Amino acid sequence: MGFSLIPCASMLGLMNHWFFHTYEPSSANISFLILAIEPTALLRLIGGPFSLTRLLGSYCAFLISLSLSIVVYRISPFHPLAQYPGPVMGKATRFWGLWKAYQGYKYLYRKQLHDIYGPYVRIGPNEISINDAVAATQTLSRGGIDKGPYYTGSGKPSSITPSILEITGEAHTTRRRGWNRALASVREYEPLLSKRVTELVSLLEDNVETDLADWFYRFTVDVMGDLVYSGGFELMQNGDVTDLGGSIARYMKISDLLGQIPWSIDVLNSIPLLGRSFHGTTDYAKNLAIRRIKNGSGDLKDLYYHLASADEGGHETKKPAQEIAAADSLTAIVAASDTSTTTMTSVVWFLLSHPAYYQRVQEELDRVIPSGDNLPDSDKQSHLHFVTACINESLRLHPPLPSGGTRKVPMKAGGRSIAGRFVPEGTSIAIPCYSLHRNPEYFSYPDQFLPERWLPDSKLERHNVSAFMPFSIGPATCAGQKFAKLELTMVLSALFRCFDLKFADGFDSEDWPRGMKDHFVVTRGPLHVRLTRRSNGYI
Template sequence: MHSESISLWAVVLGLIRSLIFVSQLNHLYFNQHEPQSAILPFVLLVIEPPVLLVVFDTPSSFSGARLLYTYAIFLSSLSLSMILYRISPFHPLAEYPGPLISKATRLWDLWKAYGGRKYLYHRRLHEKYGPYVRTGPNEISVTDIDAVAQILRNGGLNKGRYYERVRQDYIPPSIIHALGEVHTAKRRVWNRALNPTAMHDYEPLIAKRATQFVSCLKRRGTVDLGCWIDMLTFDIMGDVTFGGGFEMLREGRDANGVGERIRAFLTVGNLLAQIPWIMKPVGLIHHVGQAVNEFDKFAQDLAIERAKNGAAAGKDLWYYIADESDLEQVKPTLQIAAADSLVAVIAASDTTAYTLTSAIWLLLSNPECYQCVQQEIDSVIANGDDPFDANKHRQLYYLSGCINETLRLHPALPSNGGTRQVRLEQPGRFIAGRYIAPGTSVSVATHSIHRNPDYFSQPDRFLPERWLPDSKLEKHEPSAFIPFSLGPANCAGQKFAMREMFGVLCVLFKSFEMKFADGFDGEEWPGSIKEIFIVARGPLMVTLTPRNHQHQVQATVGTVNNSDSTV
C-alpha cells in the first residue's frame, strides 16, 4: 500500500513537472513567433493539459477535479513564467520605465481604454517617467518630438499588426488598414480627391449645409450645439462622399442612427485594438460578427445608392475613390470603394465636429477671446460677404490661432489613432538614439505632447496668441504640434477639415451671439470627453441669439494676454 502511494505521488509529480515544462515551451515558442490570432494559442492551451493528463494517467479514475487541477497548474505556470519574464531585467524593454502592472499585462491598458481616459492616464505616466514609457509588455509610448518625427515620417516604423488584425478577413482593407504599396496607391487617389481643385467642387456643398444649419438654429433658442454640429458634419460628409443620404439637419435628429452605429462600432474596435490578436476569434461570436456585418452592409448600401444615382452636383469624393475617371491601373471594386468612403465619413465628421464643439466651448469659457474672434470676423467679412471665401479666411489670424489652440488642447485623435511597430521578423531599430527591439509596438501620445511644458509655455491654458507672430510666450515648438499626425500616413483631409471649420465658425459668429445656457455648468463639460478611437462627448448646451447685423462691431483684433482658463 505504501509503495502504491509512492508510485502515485511519483506520477503526480511527473505530471506537474511535465505541465510546467510544456507551459514553458509554449511561452518560449510564442515569444519568438508572434501569433496572428488567438485561435491557435487557445486551441493549444485547451488541448495540452488533458493530453498530458492521459499520458500520465494514474490508477485512480479520471475525474473533473483532476482535470481542473491540471488546467490550474498548467495555466498558473504559464502565466507566472510570462509575468516574471516581462518584469525581469532580461526583457528587451527592461530599460524603459513604467508601472509594474503595465509591464506584466496588456489588460491594464485595456481597462483604461474601457473608461475612455487612456490618453489622460498616459499623460500622467509621461509626467512621472519621462518621454519614453513602457505601457505594455511589448509597448512603449513616446513624447520625444525627435523620436516622433523619425517614427512617423518616411523611413520610419511601419504600421503595427493592429491595422491588420482589427479587420475581419472578408472585409476589404480601407486606407486605414492598408500597408506598403497598397497604402501608397490608395493615398495617391485620396490626394487627388482632396487637392485644391477638387475641394473647390465641395465648397458649395459645405455652404449649402451650413446655411441650412443656421436656419435650423434660428428656430430654436437653446440647443445642444454639439449635437447639431454632429448632424451638420454628417450631412456635409454624406453629400461630399455619397451624394447625400443622411438628412439629419432636416429631420432634426439622427433618424437612421448613423452616428450611433458608427460610435458603437468604433467603441468595440477601440477596445479590441488594445489586444488586437483577439479580434478574429471574437469576430466568430454571433452578435459581434453580426454587428460587423451590419456595419459593412451599411457602407455597401450607401455605395450602391451613390453608384446608381450619381453625384448630387459636380464631382464628389466617390468620383475619385471609385476611380470613375479611370486613372488607376487597377479599378477598385464597389466593396473596396465603399470601405474607403465610409472611412471618409467617419474621419471627417466626428473629428471635425469634436474640434468645432471644443472651439465653441473654449471661446465661451474665455469671453475676451470670444470678443476678439467676433470682432476679427466682423472686420474681415463684411455684411453680405461670403463667409466661406478662403481668401477671407487667410486674413483671420486670430481665429486661426483659436483653431490651432483647440487642436492642441483637444486633438481629435488623442492617442494618434494607432501604433507603429518593429516587426518580430525584422531587426531592431534605433530611434533618436534609443533601441527599439523586434516585436515592439510604439504609440505616439499626441495629447501628452501637446500639453508638454517642455514644448509649450502654460500648456494647459487656452492662449490663441501663442500662434501669432508677435507672441511673447517663452516656449512654442511648432514641431510638437501634430494634430493631423506626420509622414505618409498623415491625415489626407486636413486641408478640407480646416476649410470646413473656418467656414462653419465664421457663419456661426456672423449669425449669433452665443453663451452657455442657464443652468449649464460649462466647467464640467471636459469631464464628459471619452476616447473611443475618435472622441465622444456630452451635451454642450448653448443659448443662441440672432445678431442684429446693423449694429455689428467693426474693429481690429488686438492680442489677448489675459486668458486664464485652465482646460
C-alpha cells in the same frame, strides 16, 4: 493524485511559454485549442486513474505555471524593454491597457504616465509610448515605421475588406492616390459648404437653447454625405433617425478595444453578436455605395467618384473593386464627421469659457466680414488670423485623435534607433499627440488656452510647431485636412458672426471636458448653449 502530475503540468506550462514566445501566433484560435487540450493529454500520458480532481489539478498547475512564467519574464530585467520605465501592471499584461481603453480616458492616463516617467514609457508588455517630437517625426514620416497590429488587425475579420486606415506599404500608397486627387483643391467645394452653413444658421435661429454638439454632428454628416456620395443623409432636417451616430460610436469602441489585444480578434469575432456588428457596418457601406452608383455624382465629382474610378492621369488603369471604394468612403464619413464635430465643439467651449478671446473673435469677424456680406470666401478667410489661432489652439489642447494607433518595429529587423534610443524589434510604438501637444518642452503654459501663441507677434518663449500634429504627419497624414480647415473656419465664422452665444442656464461647463472619451476618435458630451441673433448678422 499522482506525485508526478503537478511538476509535469508546471513544466508543460513553462515549455508553452517558451514556444509561444519564440513562435508568436498571429491568431489565438489554434493557440487556445492547444492550451485547452494539453493538460488533458498530459493526464492521459502520465496514466493513473482519470478523475475530475486530477484533471482540475493538471489544468491549475499548467495555467498557473504558464501565467507566472509570462508575468515574471515581462517584469524581469531580462525583457528587451526592461530599460523603459512604466507601471508594473502595464508591463505584466495587455489587459491593463485594455481596461484603460475601455474607460475611454487612455489619453489622460498616458499623459499622466509621461508626467511621472518621462518621454519614454512602457505601457504594455511589448509597447512603449513616446512623448518626443523628434522621435514622433522619425516614427511617422516617410521611411519611418509601418502601422502596427492596432491598425492592421483592428477588429475586423479577414472576410471584410480593410479600409485605407488598416493597410500599409504600396497598397496604402495606391489607395491614397484617389483621396489625393479628390482633395487636392478645396475651392470647388466652397459652394457645397456655403449651402450647408446657411442651412445650419437658418435652423439654429429657431433654437433659443440647444445642444450645439448635436447640431455640429448633424452638419458634418450632411456635409460628408454631399462630399462623398453627392448627398443622401439630411440629418439636419430629419435628425439621426437611423442612429447612425450611435452605430458608428459602438463600432469605433469595439475596434479600439480589439486593437488593444489584436491576437484575440479571430476568437471574439466568432461571437455572433460581435461578428454581426462588423458585417452590419460593412453591409451599410455597401448599400450606400450601391445607392451612390444608382444616383450618380451630379455636376460635382464626389469622393466616391475618385475612389471608384481609374486614374484619369493613367497611374491606375484598373478600377478599384466596389468593396474597396465602399470601405474607404464610409471611412471618410466616420473619420471626418467625428473629428470635425469635436473640434468645432471644443472651439466654442474654449471661447465661451474665455470671454475676452470670444469678444476678440467677434471683433475680427465684424472687421473682416462687414454687415450684409455673404459667407466668407477663401480670400476673406485668409484674413481671419485670430479665428485660425483659436482653431489651432483647440486642436492642440483637444486633438480629435488624442492617442492614435501604433507603429511596430518589424521582426527580424534588429531593432531601430529612434531619436538616439534603441527600440527592439517587435516593439509597438504609440505617439499620443495629446501628451505631445501639452509637453512643456515644446509649448509655454502647455495646459492653458492661449490662442495668441499662434500669432506672429507672440511673446511666449516656447512654441515648437514640429510637436503639433493633430492631422498626423507622413504618409498617413489626413488627406482631408485642407477641407477640414475650410469647413471649420466657415462654420465657426458664421456661428460667431450671426449669434451671440453663452452657456445655457444650469449647464456645468467646467465638467464638459470630462465627457470627452477616446476610442481612437474622441466622442463628446452635449454642449448646451443659448443663442441670440446678432443685429448685424450677415446671413
